[in-house]
Amino acid sequence: MDWWASVDAYCERLDPGFWAEPVNALTNAAFLVAALAAWGLARARGRIDPAVGLLIAILAVIGLGSFLFHTFANRWSGVADVLPIAVFIHVYFYLALTRLHGLSRRVSAFATVLFLLGGFAVARLASGLGSGAGYLPAALAMPGVAVALRLRGLAGAGPLLAAACVFIVSLAFRTADAAVCPAFPLGTHFVWHCLNAVVLFLLIRLLIRAKGEEATVAAPTVSTAEPWPGAAPAADRKPE
16 A cells, blocks of 8 residues: 555645645644643643543644645545544543443443444445545434433533534535535535534533532532530630
């Protein structure tokens, strides 16, 4: 396989040049902005949780990898584009099961492996969608996990459904890129970048808030129980 072979996959690209997709390339800054926003939100909540920090790092790498693909536009940069996204999807799926659903690590890991294998099957069956078929498992998993949260009476269903809706819209713009090309030479892939950055930020924000609520629940509380009979009021007690 020639890893340097040119790939012409998007409407905006008219030649193999480095800056042949300026809009597609530069809109990857949206992922970096989303990563910085998520980092700032996590910092504002205190010490950054390692899992959240990992997701933020992957989010930044997604932006860098996609920039490489929309500039170099060859096979190795194509891998740099899709691999970080796949890693984010499956890491987040695992964390959603452990932190939102409260499942054990072993069960969550097993479910994530099943999701990975099932995703290959779904993408193969939906190959008619082109390169967007690889994201169909995520588009199905997000509302699925959200509905399960709602049925179990757990928090997070609403924000996860909102993120799923934005993701489905972004996937529609990604899929429409070639179809609209004759009428709109710029294409619509850049909209996928912008909306998908919003989706990933919303997903990370959900985990940040879930972690914060978990810490609040776990924090010790001051007892307001009535003192035992004969005990002096707290203000009148003297240290021993």
